[in-house]
Amino acid sequence: MDFVDGFATHYNYWIVIILMMTGFYLVIARPNMVKQLVGLSLFQGSMFILYISFAYVTGGSAPIIVEGEQSYANPLPHVLILTAIVVGISTTAVGLALVVRIHQAFGTIEEDEIHDLTRED
Amino acid sequence: MTDDVVLRVLAKQMIPFILLFALYVQFHGDYGPGGGFQAGVLFGAGFMLYGMVFGVTTLERLFPGGAFRIGIAAGVLLYSAVGIAGVLLSGNFLDYNVLAADPKAGQHMGIIVVEFGIGVTVAAVMIAAFYAFARPKA
Amino acid sequence: MSEILDYVLLLLLAATAIGIVRLRGLIAVVMLSGIYSLLVASLFIVLDAPDVALTEAAVGAGAATILMLGTVALTTREEKRARFRPVSFLVVVVTGLMLIYGTSSLPPFGAEDAPAQVxxxxxxxxxxxxxxxxxxxxxxxxxxxxxxxxxxxxxxxxxxxxxxxxxxxxxxxxxxxxxx
Structure with a gap:
């Protein structure tokens, strides 16, 4: 793939992958649990951009039927992501609640410290 | 809770409009951008703003947490009820065509009721989660 | 016009993501993740998805930020160790390069005849x-x-x-x- 051609047509996908990998790095490399959840939501956000990029049509308009308009963005990915966003915040809320409970039980939210504490027991 | 005058005055002015906009998004969702998910979150955000500025205790005195626990289940039940209504009117589960004499009117009715159910559940979950995080000992 | 907005918003998103990795104060991290969501919402407007943008703006920049701030208030405000982990970084870079190689078989952005559109x-x-x-x-x-x-x-x-x-x-x- 020629790099210059690829830049114009695949720029969105490349940035999505950079964002996705940033989130992935936070999840696997950082011991702090709040930071891990932020990383998870970065990952989620990049996924949303990927789907909405698939739905986009150059010169199209939003999928609300208007007389005289011929070209619309694909509504199906919009529906999938719409529900995914709300489900995502609900599951993130469960994760955050778990972090609060972990802090009450161990007094820390650093993964390696919890590991040390449980090993001593 | 904050003593900042600017924040208190501005929040008081804005919250009615946030809630009104949420209702607009809820019931205008079939013609413009919007629907139950968006409206529920916006409605929840209005309550969260009130709680952040005027204190969760004040908010809880006005709207006890139990109300939202009922709301969480009520929305899902409303959604399922529309589905079962379709079965009782000799259609399939969640088939809106049989809800009214004209299939199109039935579709419209079904979509509005279902979206309202979604909105109730989403708003109730958002506010209940906000209460849980703001007053974890309650 | 919308292409330029698309480029600029995605660049800002990448900058915000790197900021989130580098910062250690958790309140700043949470605020940046709110900004990230707001940028994503603006991008959805540019990409003709007003419904999704409305949801993302209300969820990401509103509800999620408040819940995360609540968590930070109940736990700690500072990340203790932010060591650079070479092995994790290598895994991430290799995965990322493989995924970028994989995008070469994706249809061009905005194509009307892409498989997803037909x-x-x-x-x-x-x-x-x-x-x-x-x-x-x-x-x-x-x-x-x-x-x-x-x-x-x-x-x-x-x-x-x-x-x-x-x-x-x-x-x-x-x-x-x-x-x-």
């Missing part, structure tokens, strides 16, 4: 209005064509809500039973 999407757009009488096709697909799927999503939200309440709000009774 299957069910056009049918919703041409027949959706006649069948449901609802001009906003996203609402029609969400509540009518994929009504069963959406019911499942709402049940997921219900379960998540119940989970949060059990974890955080039901504590006093649990401690009472232990006789404390």
């Amino acid at each position: 299957h069910v999407g056009p049918r919703y757009l041409t027949e959706g209005y006649e069948q449901t009488g609802v001009p906003n096709i996203v609402t029609a697909v969400l509540a009518s064509y994929r009504g069963f799927d959406t019911l499942g999503e709402v049940v997921v939200i219900l379960s998540a809500g119940v989970g949060v309440l059990m974890l955080l709000a039901g504590r006093r009774r649990a401690q009472g039973e232990k006789g404390q």
Whole structure:
């Protein structure tokens, strides 16, 4: 793939992958649990951009039927992501609640410290 | 809770409009951008703003947490009820065509009721989660 | 015009993401993740998805930020160790390069004949209005064509809500039973 051609047509996908990998790095490399959840939501956000990029049509308009308009963005990915966003915040809320409970039980939210504490027991 | 005058005055002015906009998004969702998910979150955000500025205790005195626990289940039940209504009117589960004499009117009715159910559940979950995080000992 | 906005917003997103990795104060991290969501919402407007943008703005920049701030207030405000982990970094870079290689087989951005555009999407757009009488096709697909799927999503939200309440709000009774 020629790099210059690829830049114009695949720029969105490349940035999505950079964002996705940033989130992935936070999840696997950082011991702090709040930071891990932020990383998870970065990952989620990049996924949303990927789907909405698939739905986009150059010169199209939003999928609300208007007389005289011929070209619309694909509504199906919009529906999938719409529900995914709300489900995502609900599951993130469960994760955050778990972090609060972990802090009450161990007094820390650093993964390696919890590991040390449980090993001593 | 904050003593900042600017924040208190501005929040008081804005919250009615946030809630009104949420209702607009809820019931205008079939013609413009919007629907139950968006409206529920916006409605929840209005309550969260009130709680952040005027204190969760004040908010809880006005709207006890139990109300939202009922709301969480009520929305899902409303959604399922529309589905079962379709079965009782000799259609399939969640088939809106049989809800009214004209299939199109039935579709419209079904979509509005279902979206309202979604909105109730989403708003109730958002506010209940906000209460849980703001007053974890309650 | 929309292409330029697309480029600029994505660049800002990448900058925000790197900022999130580098910062250690958790309140700043949470605020940056709110900004990230707001940028994503602006991008959705540019990409003709107003419904999704509205949701992302209200969820990401509003509700999620408040819940995360609540968590930070209840736990700690500072990340203790932010060591650079070479092995993790290598894994991430290799995965990223493989994924970028994989994008070469994806259709060009905005193509009308992409596989995603030719299957069910056009049918919703041409027949959706006649069948449901609802001009906003996203609402029609969400509540009518994929009504069963959406019911499942709402049940997921219900379960998540119940989970949060059990974890955080039901504590006093649990401690009472232990006789404390």
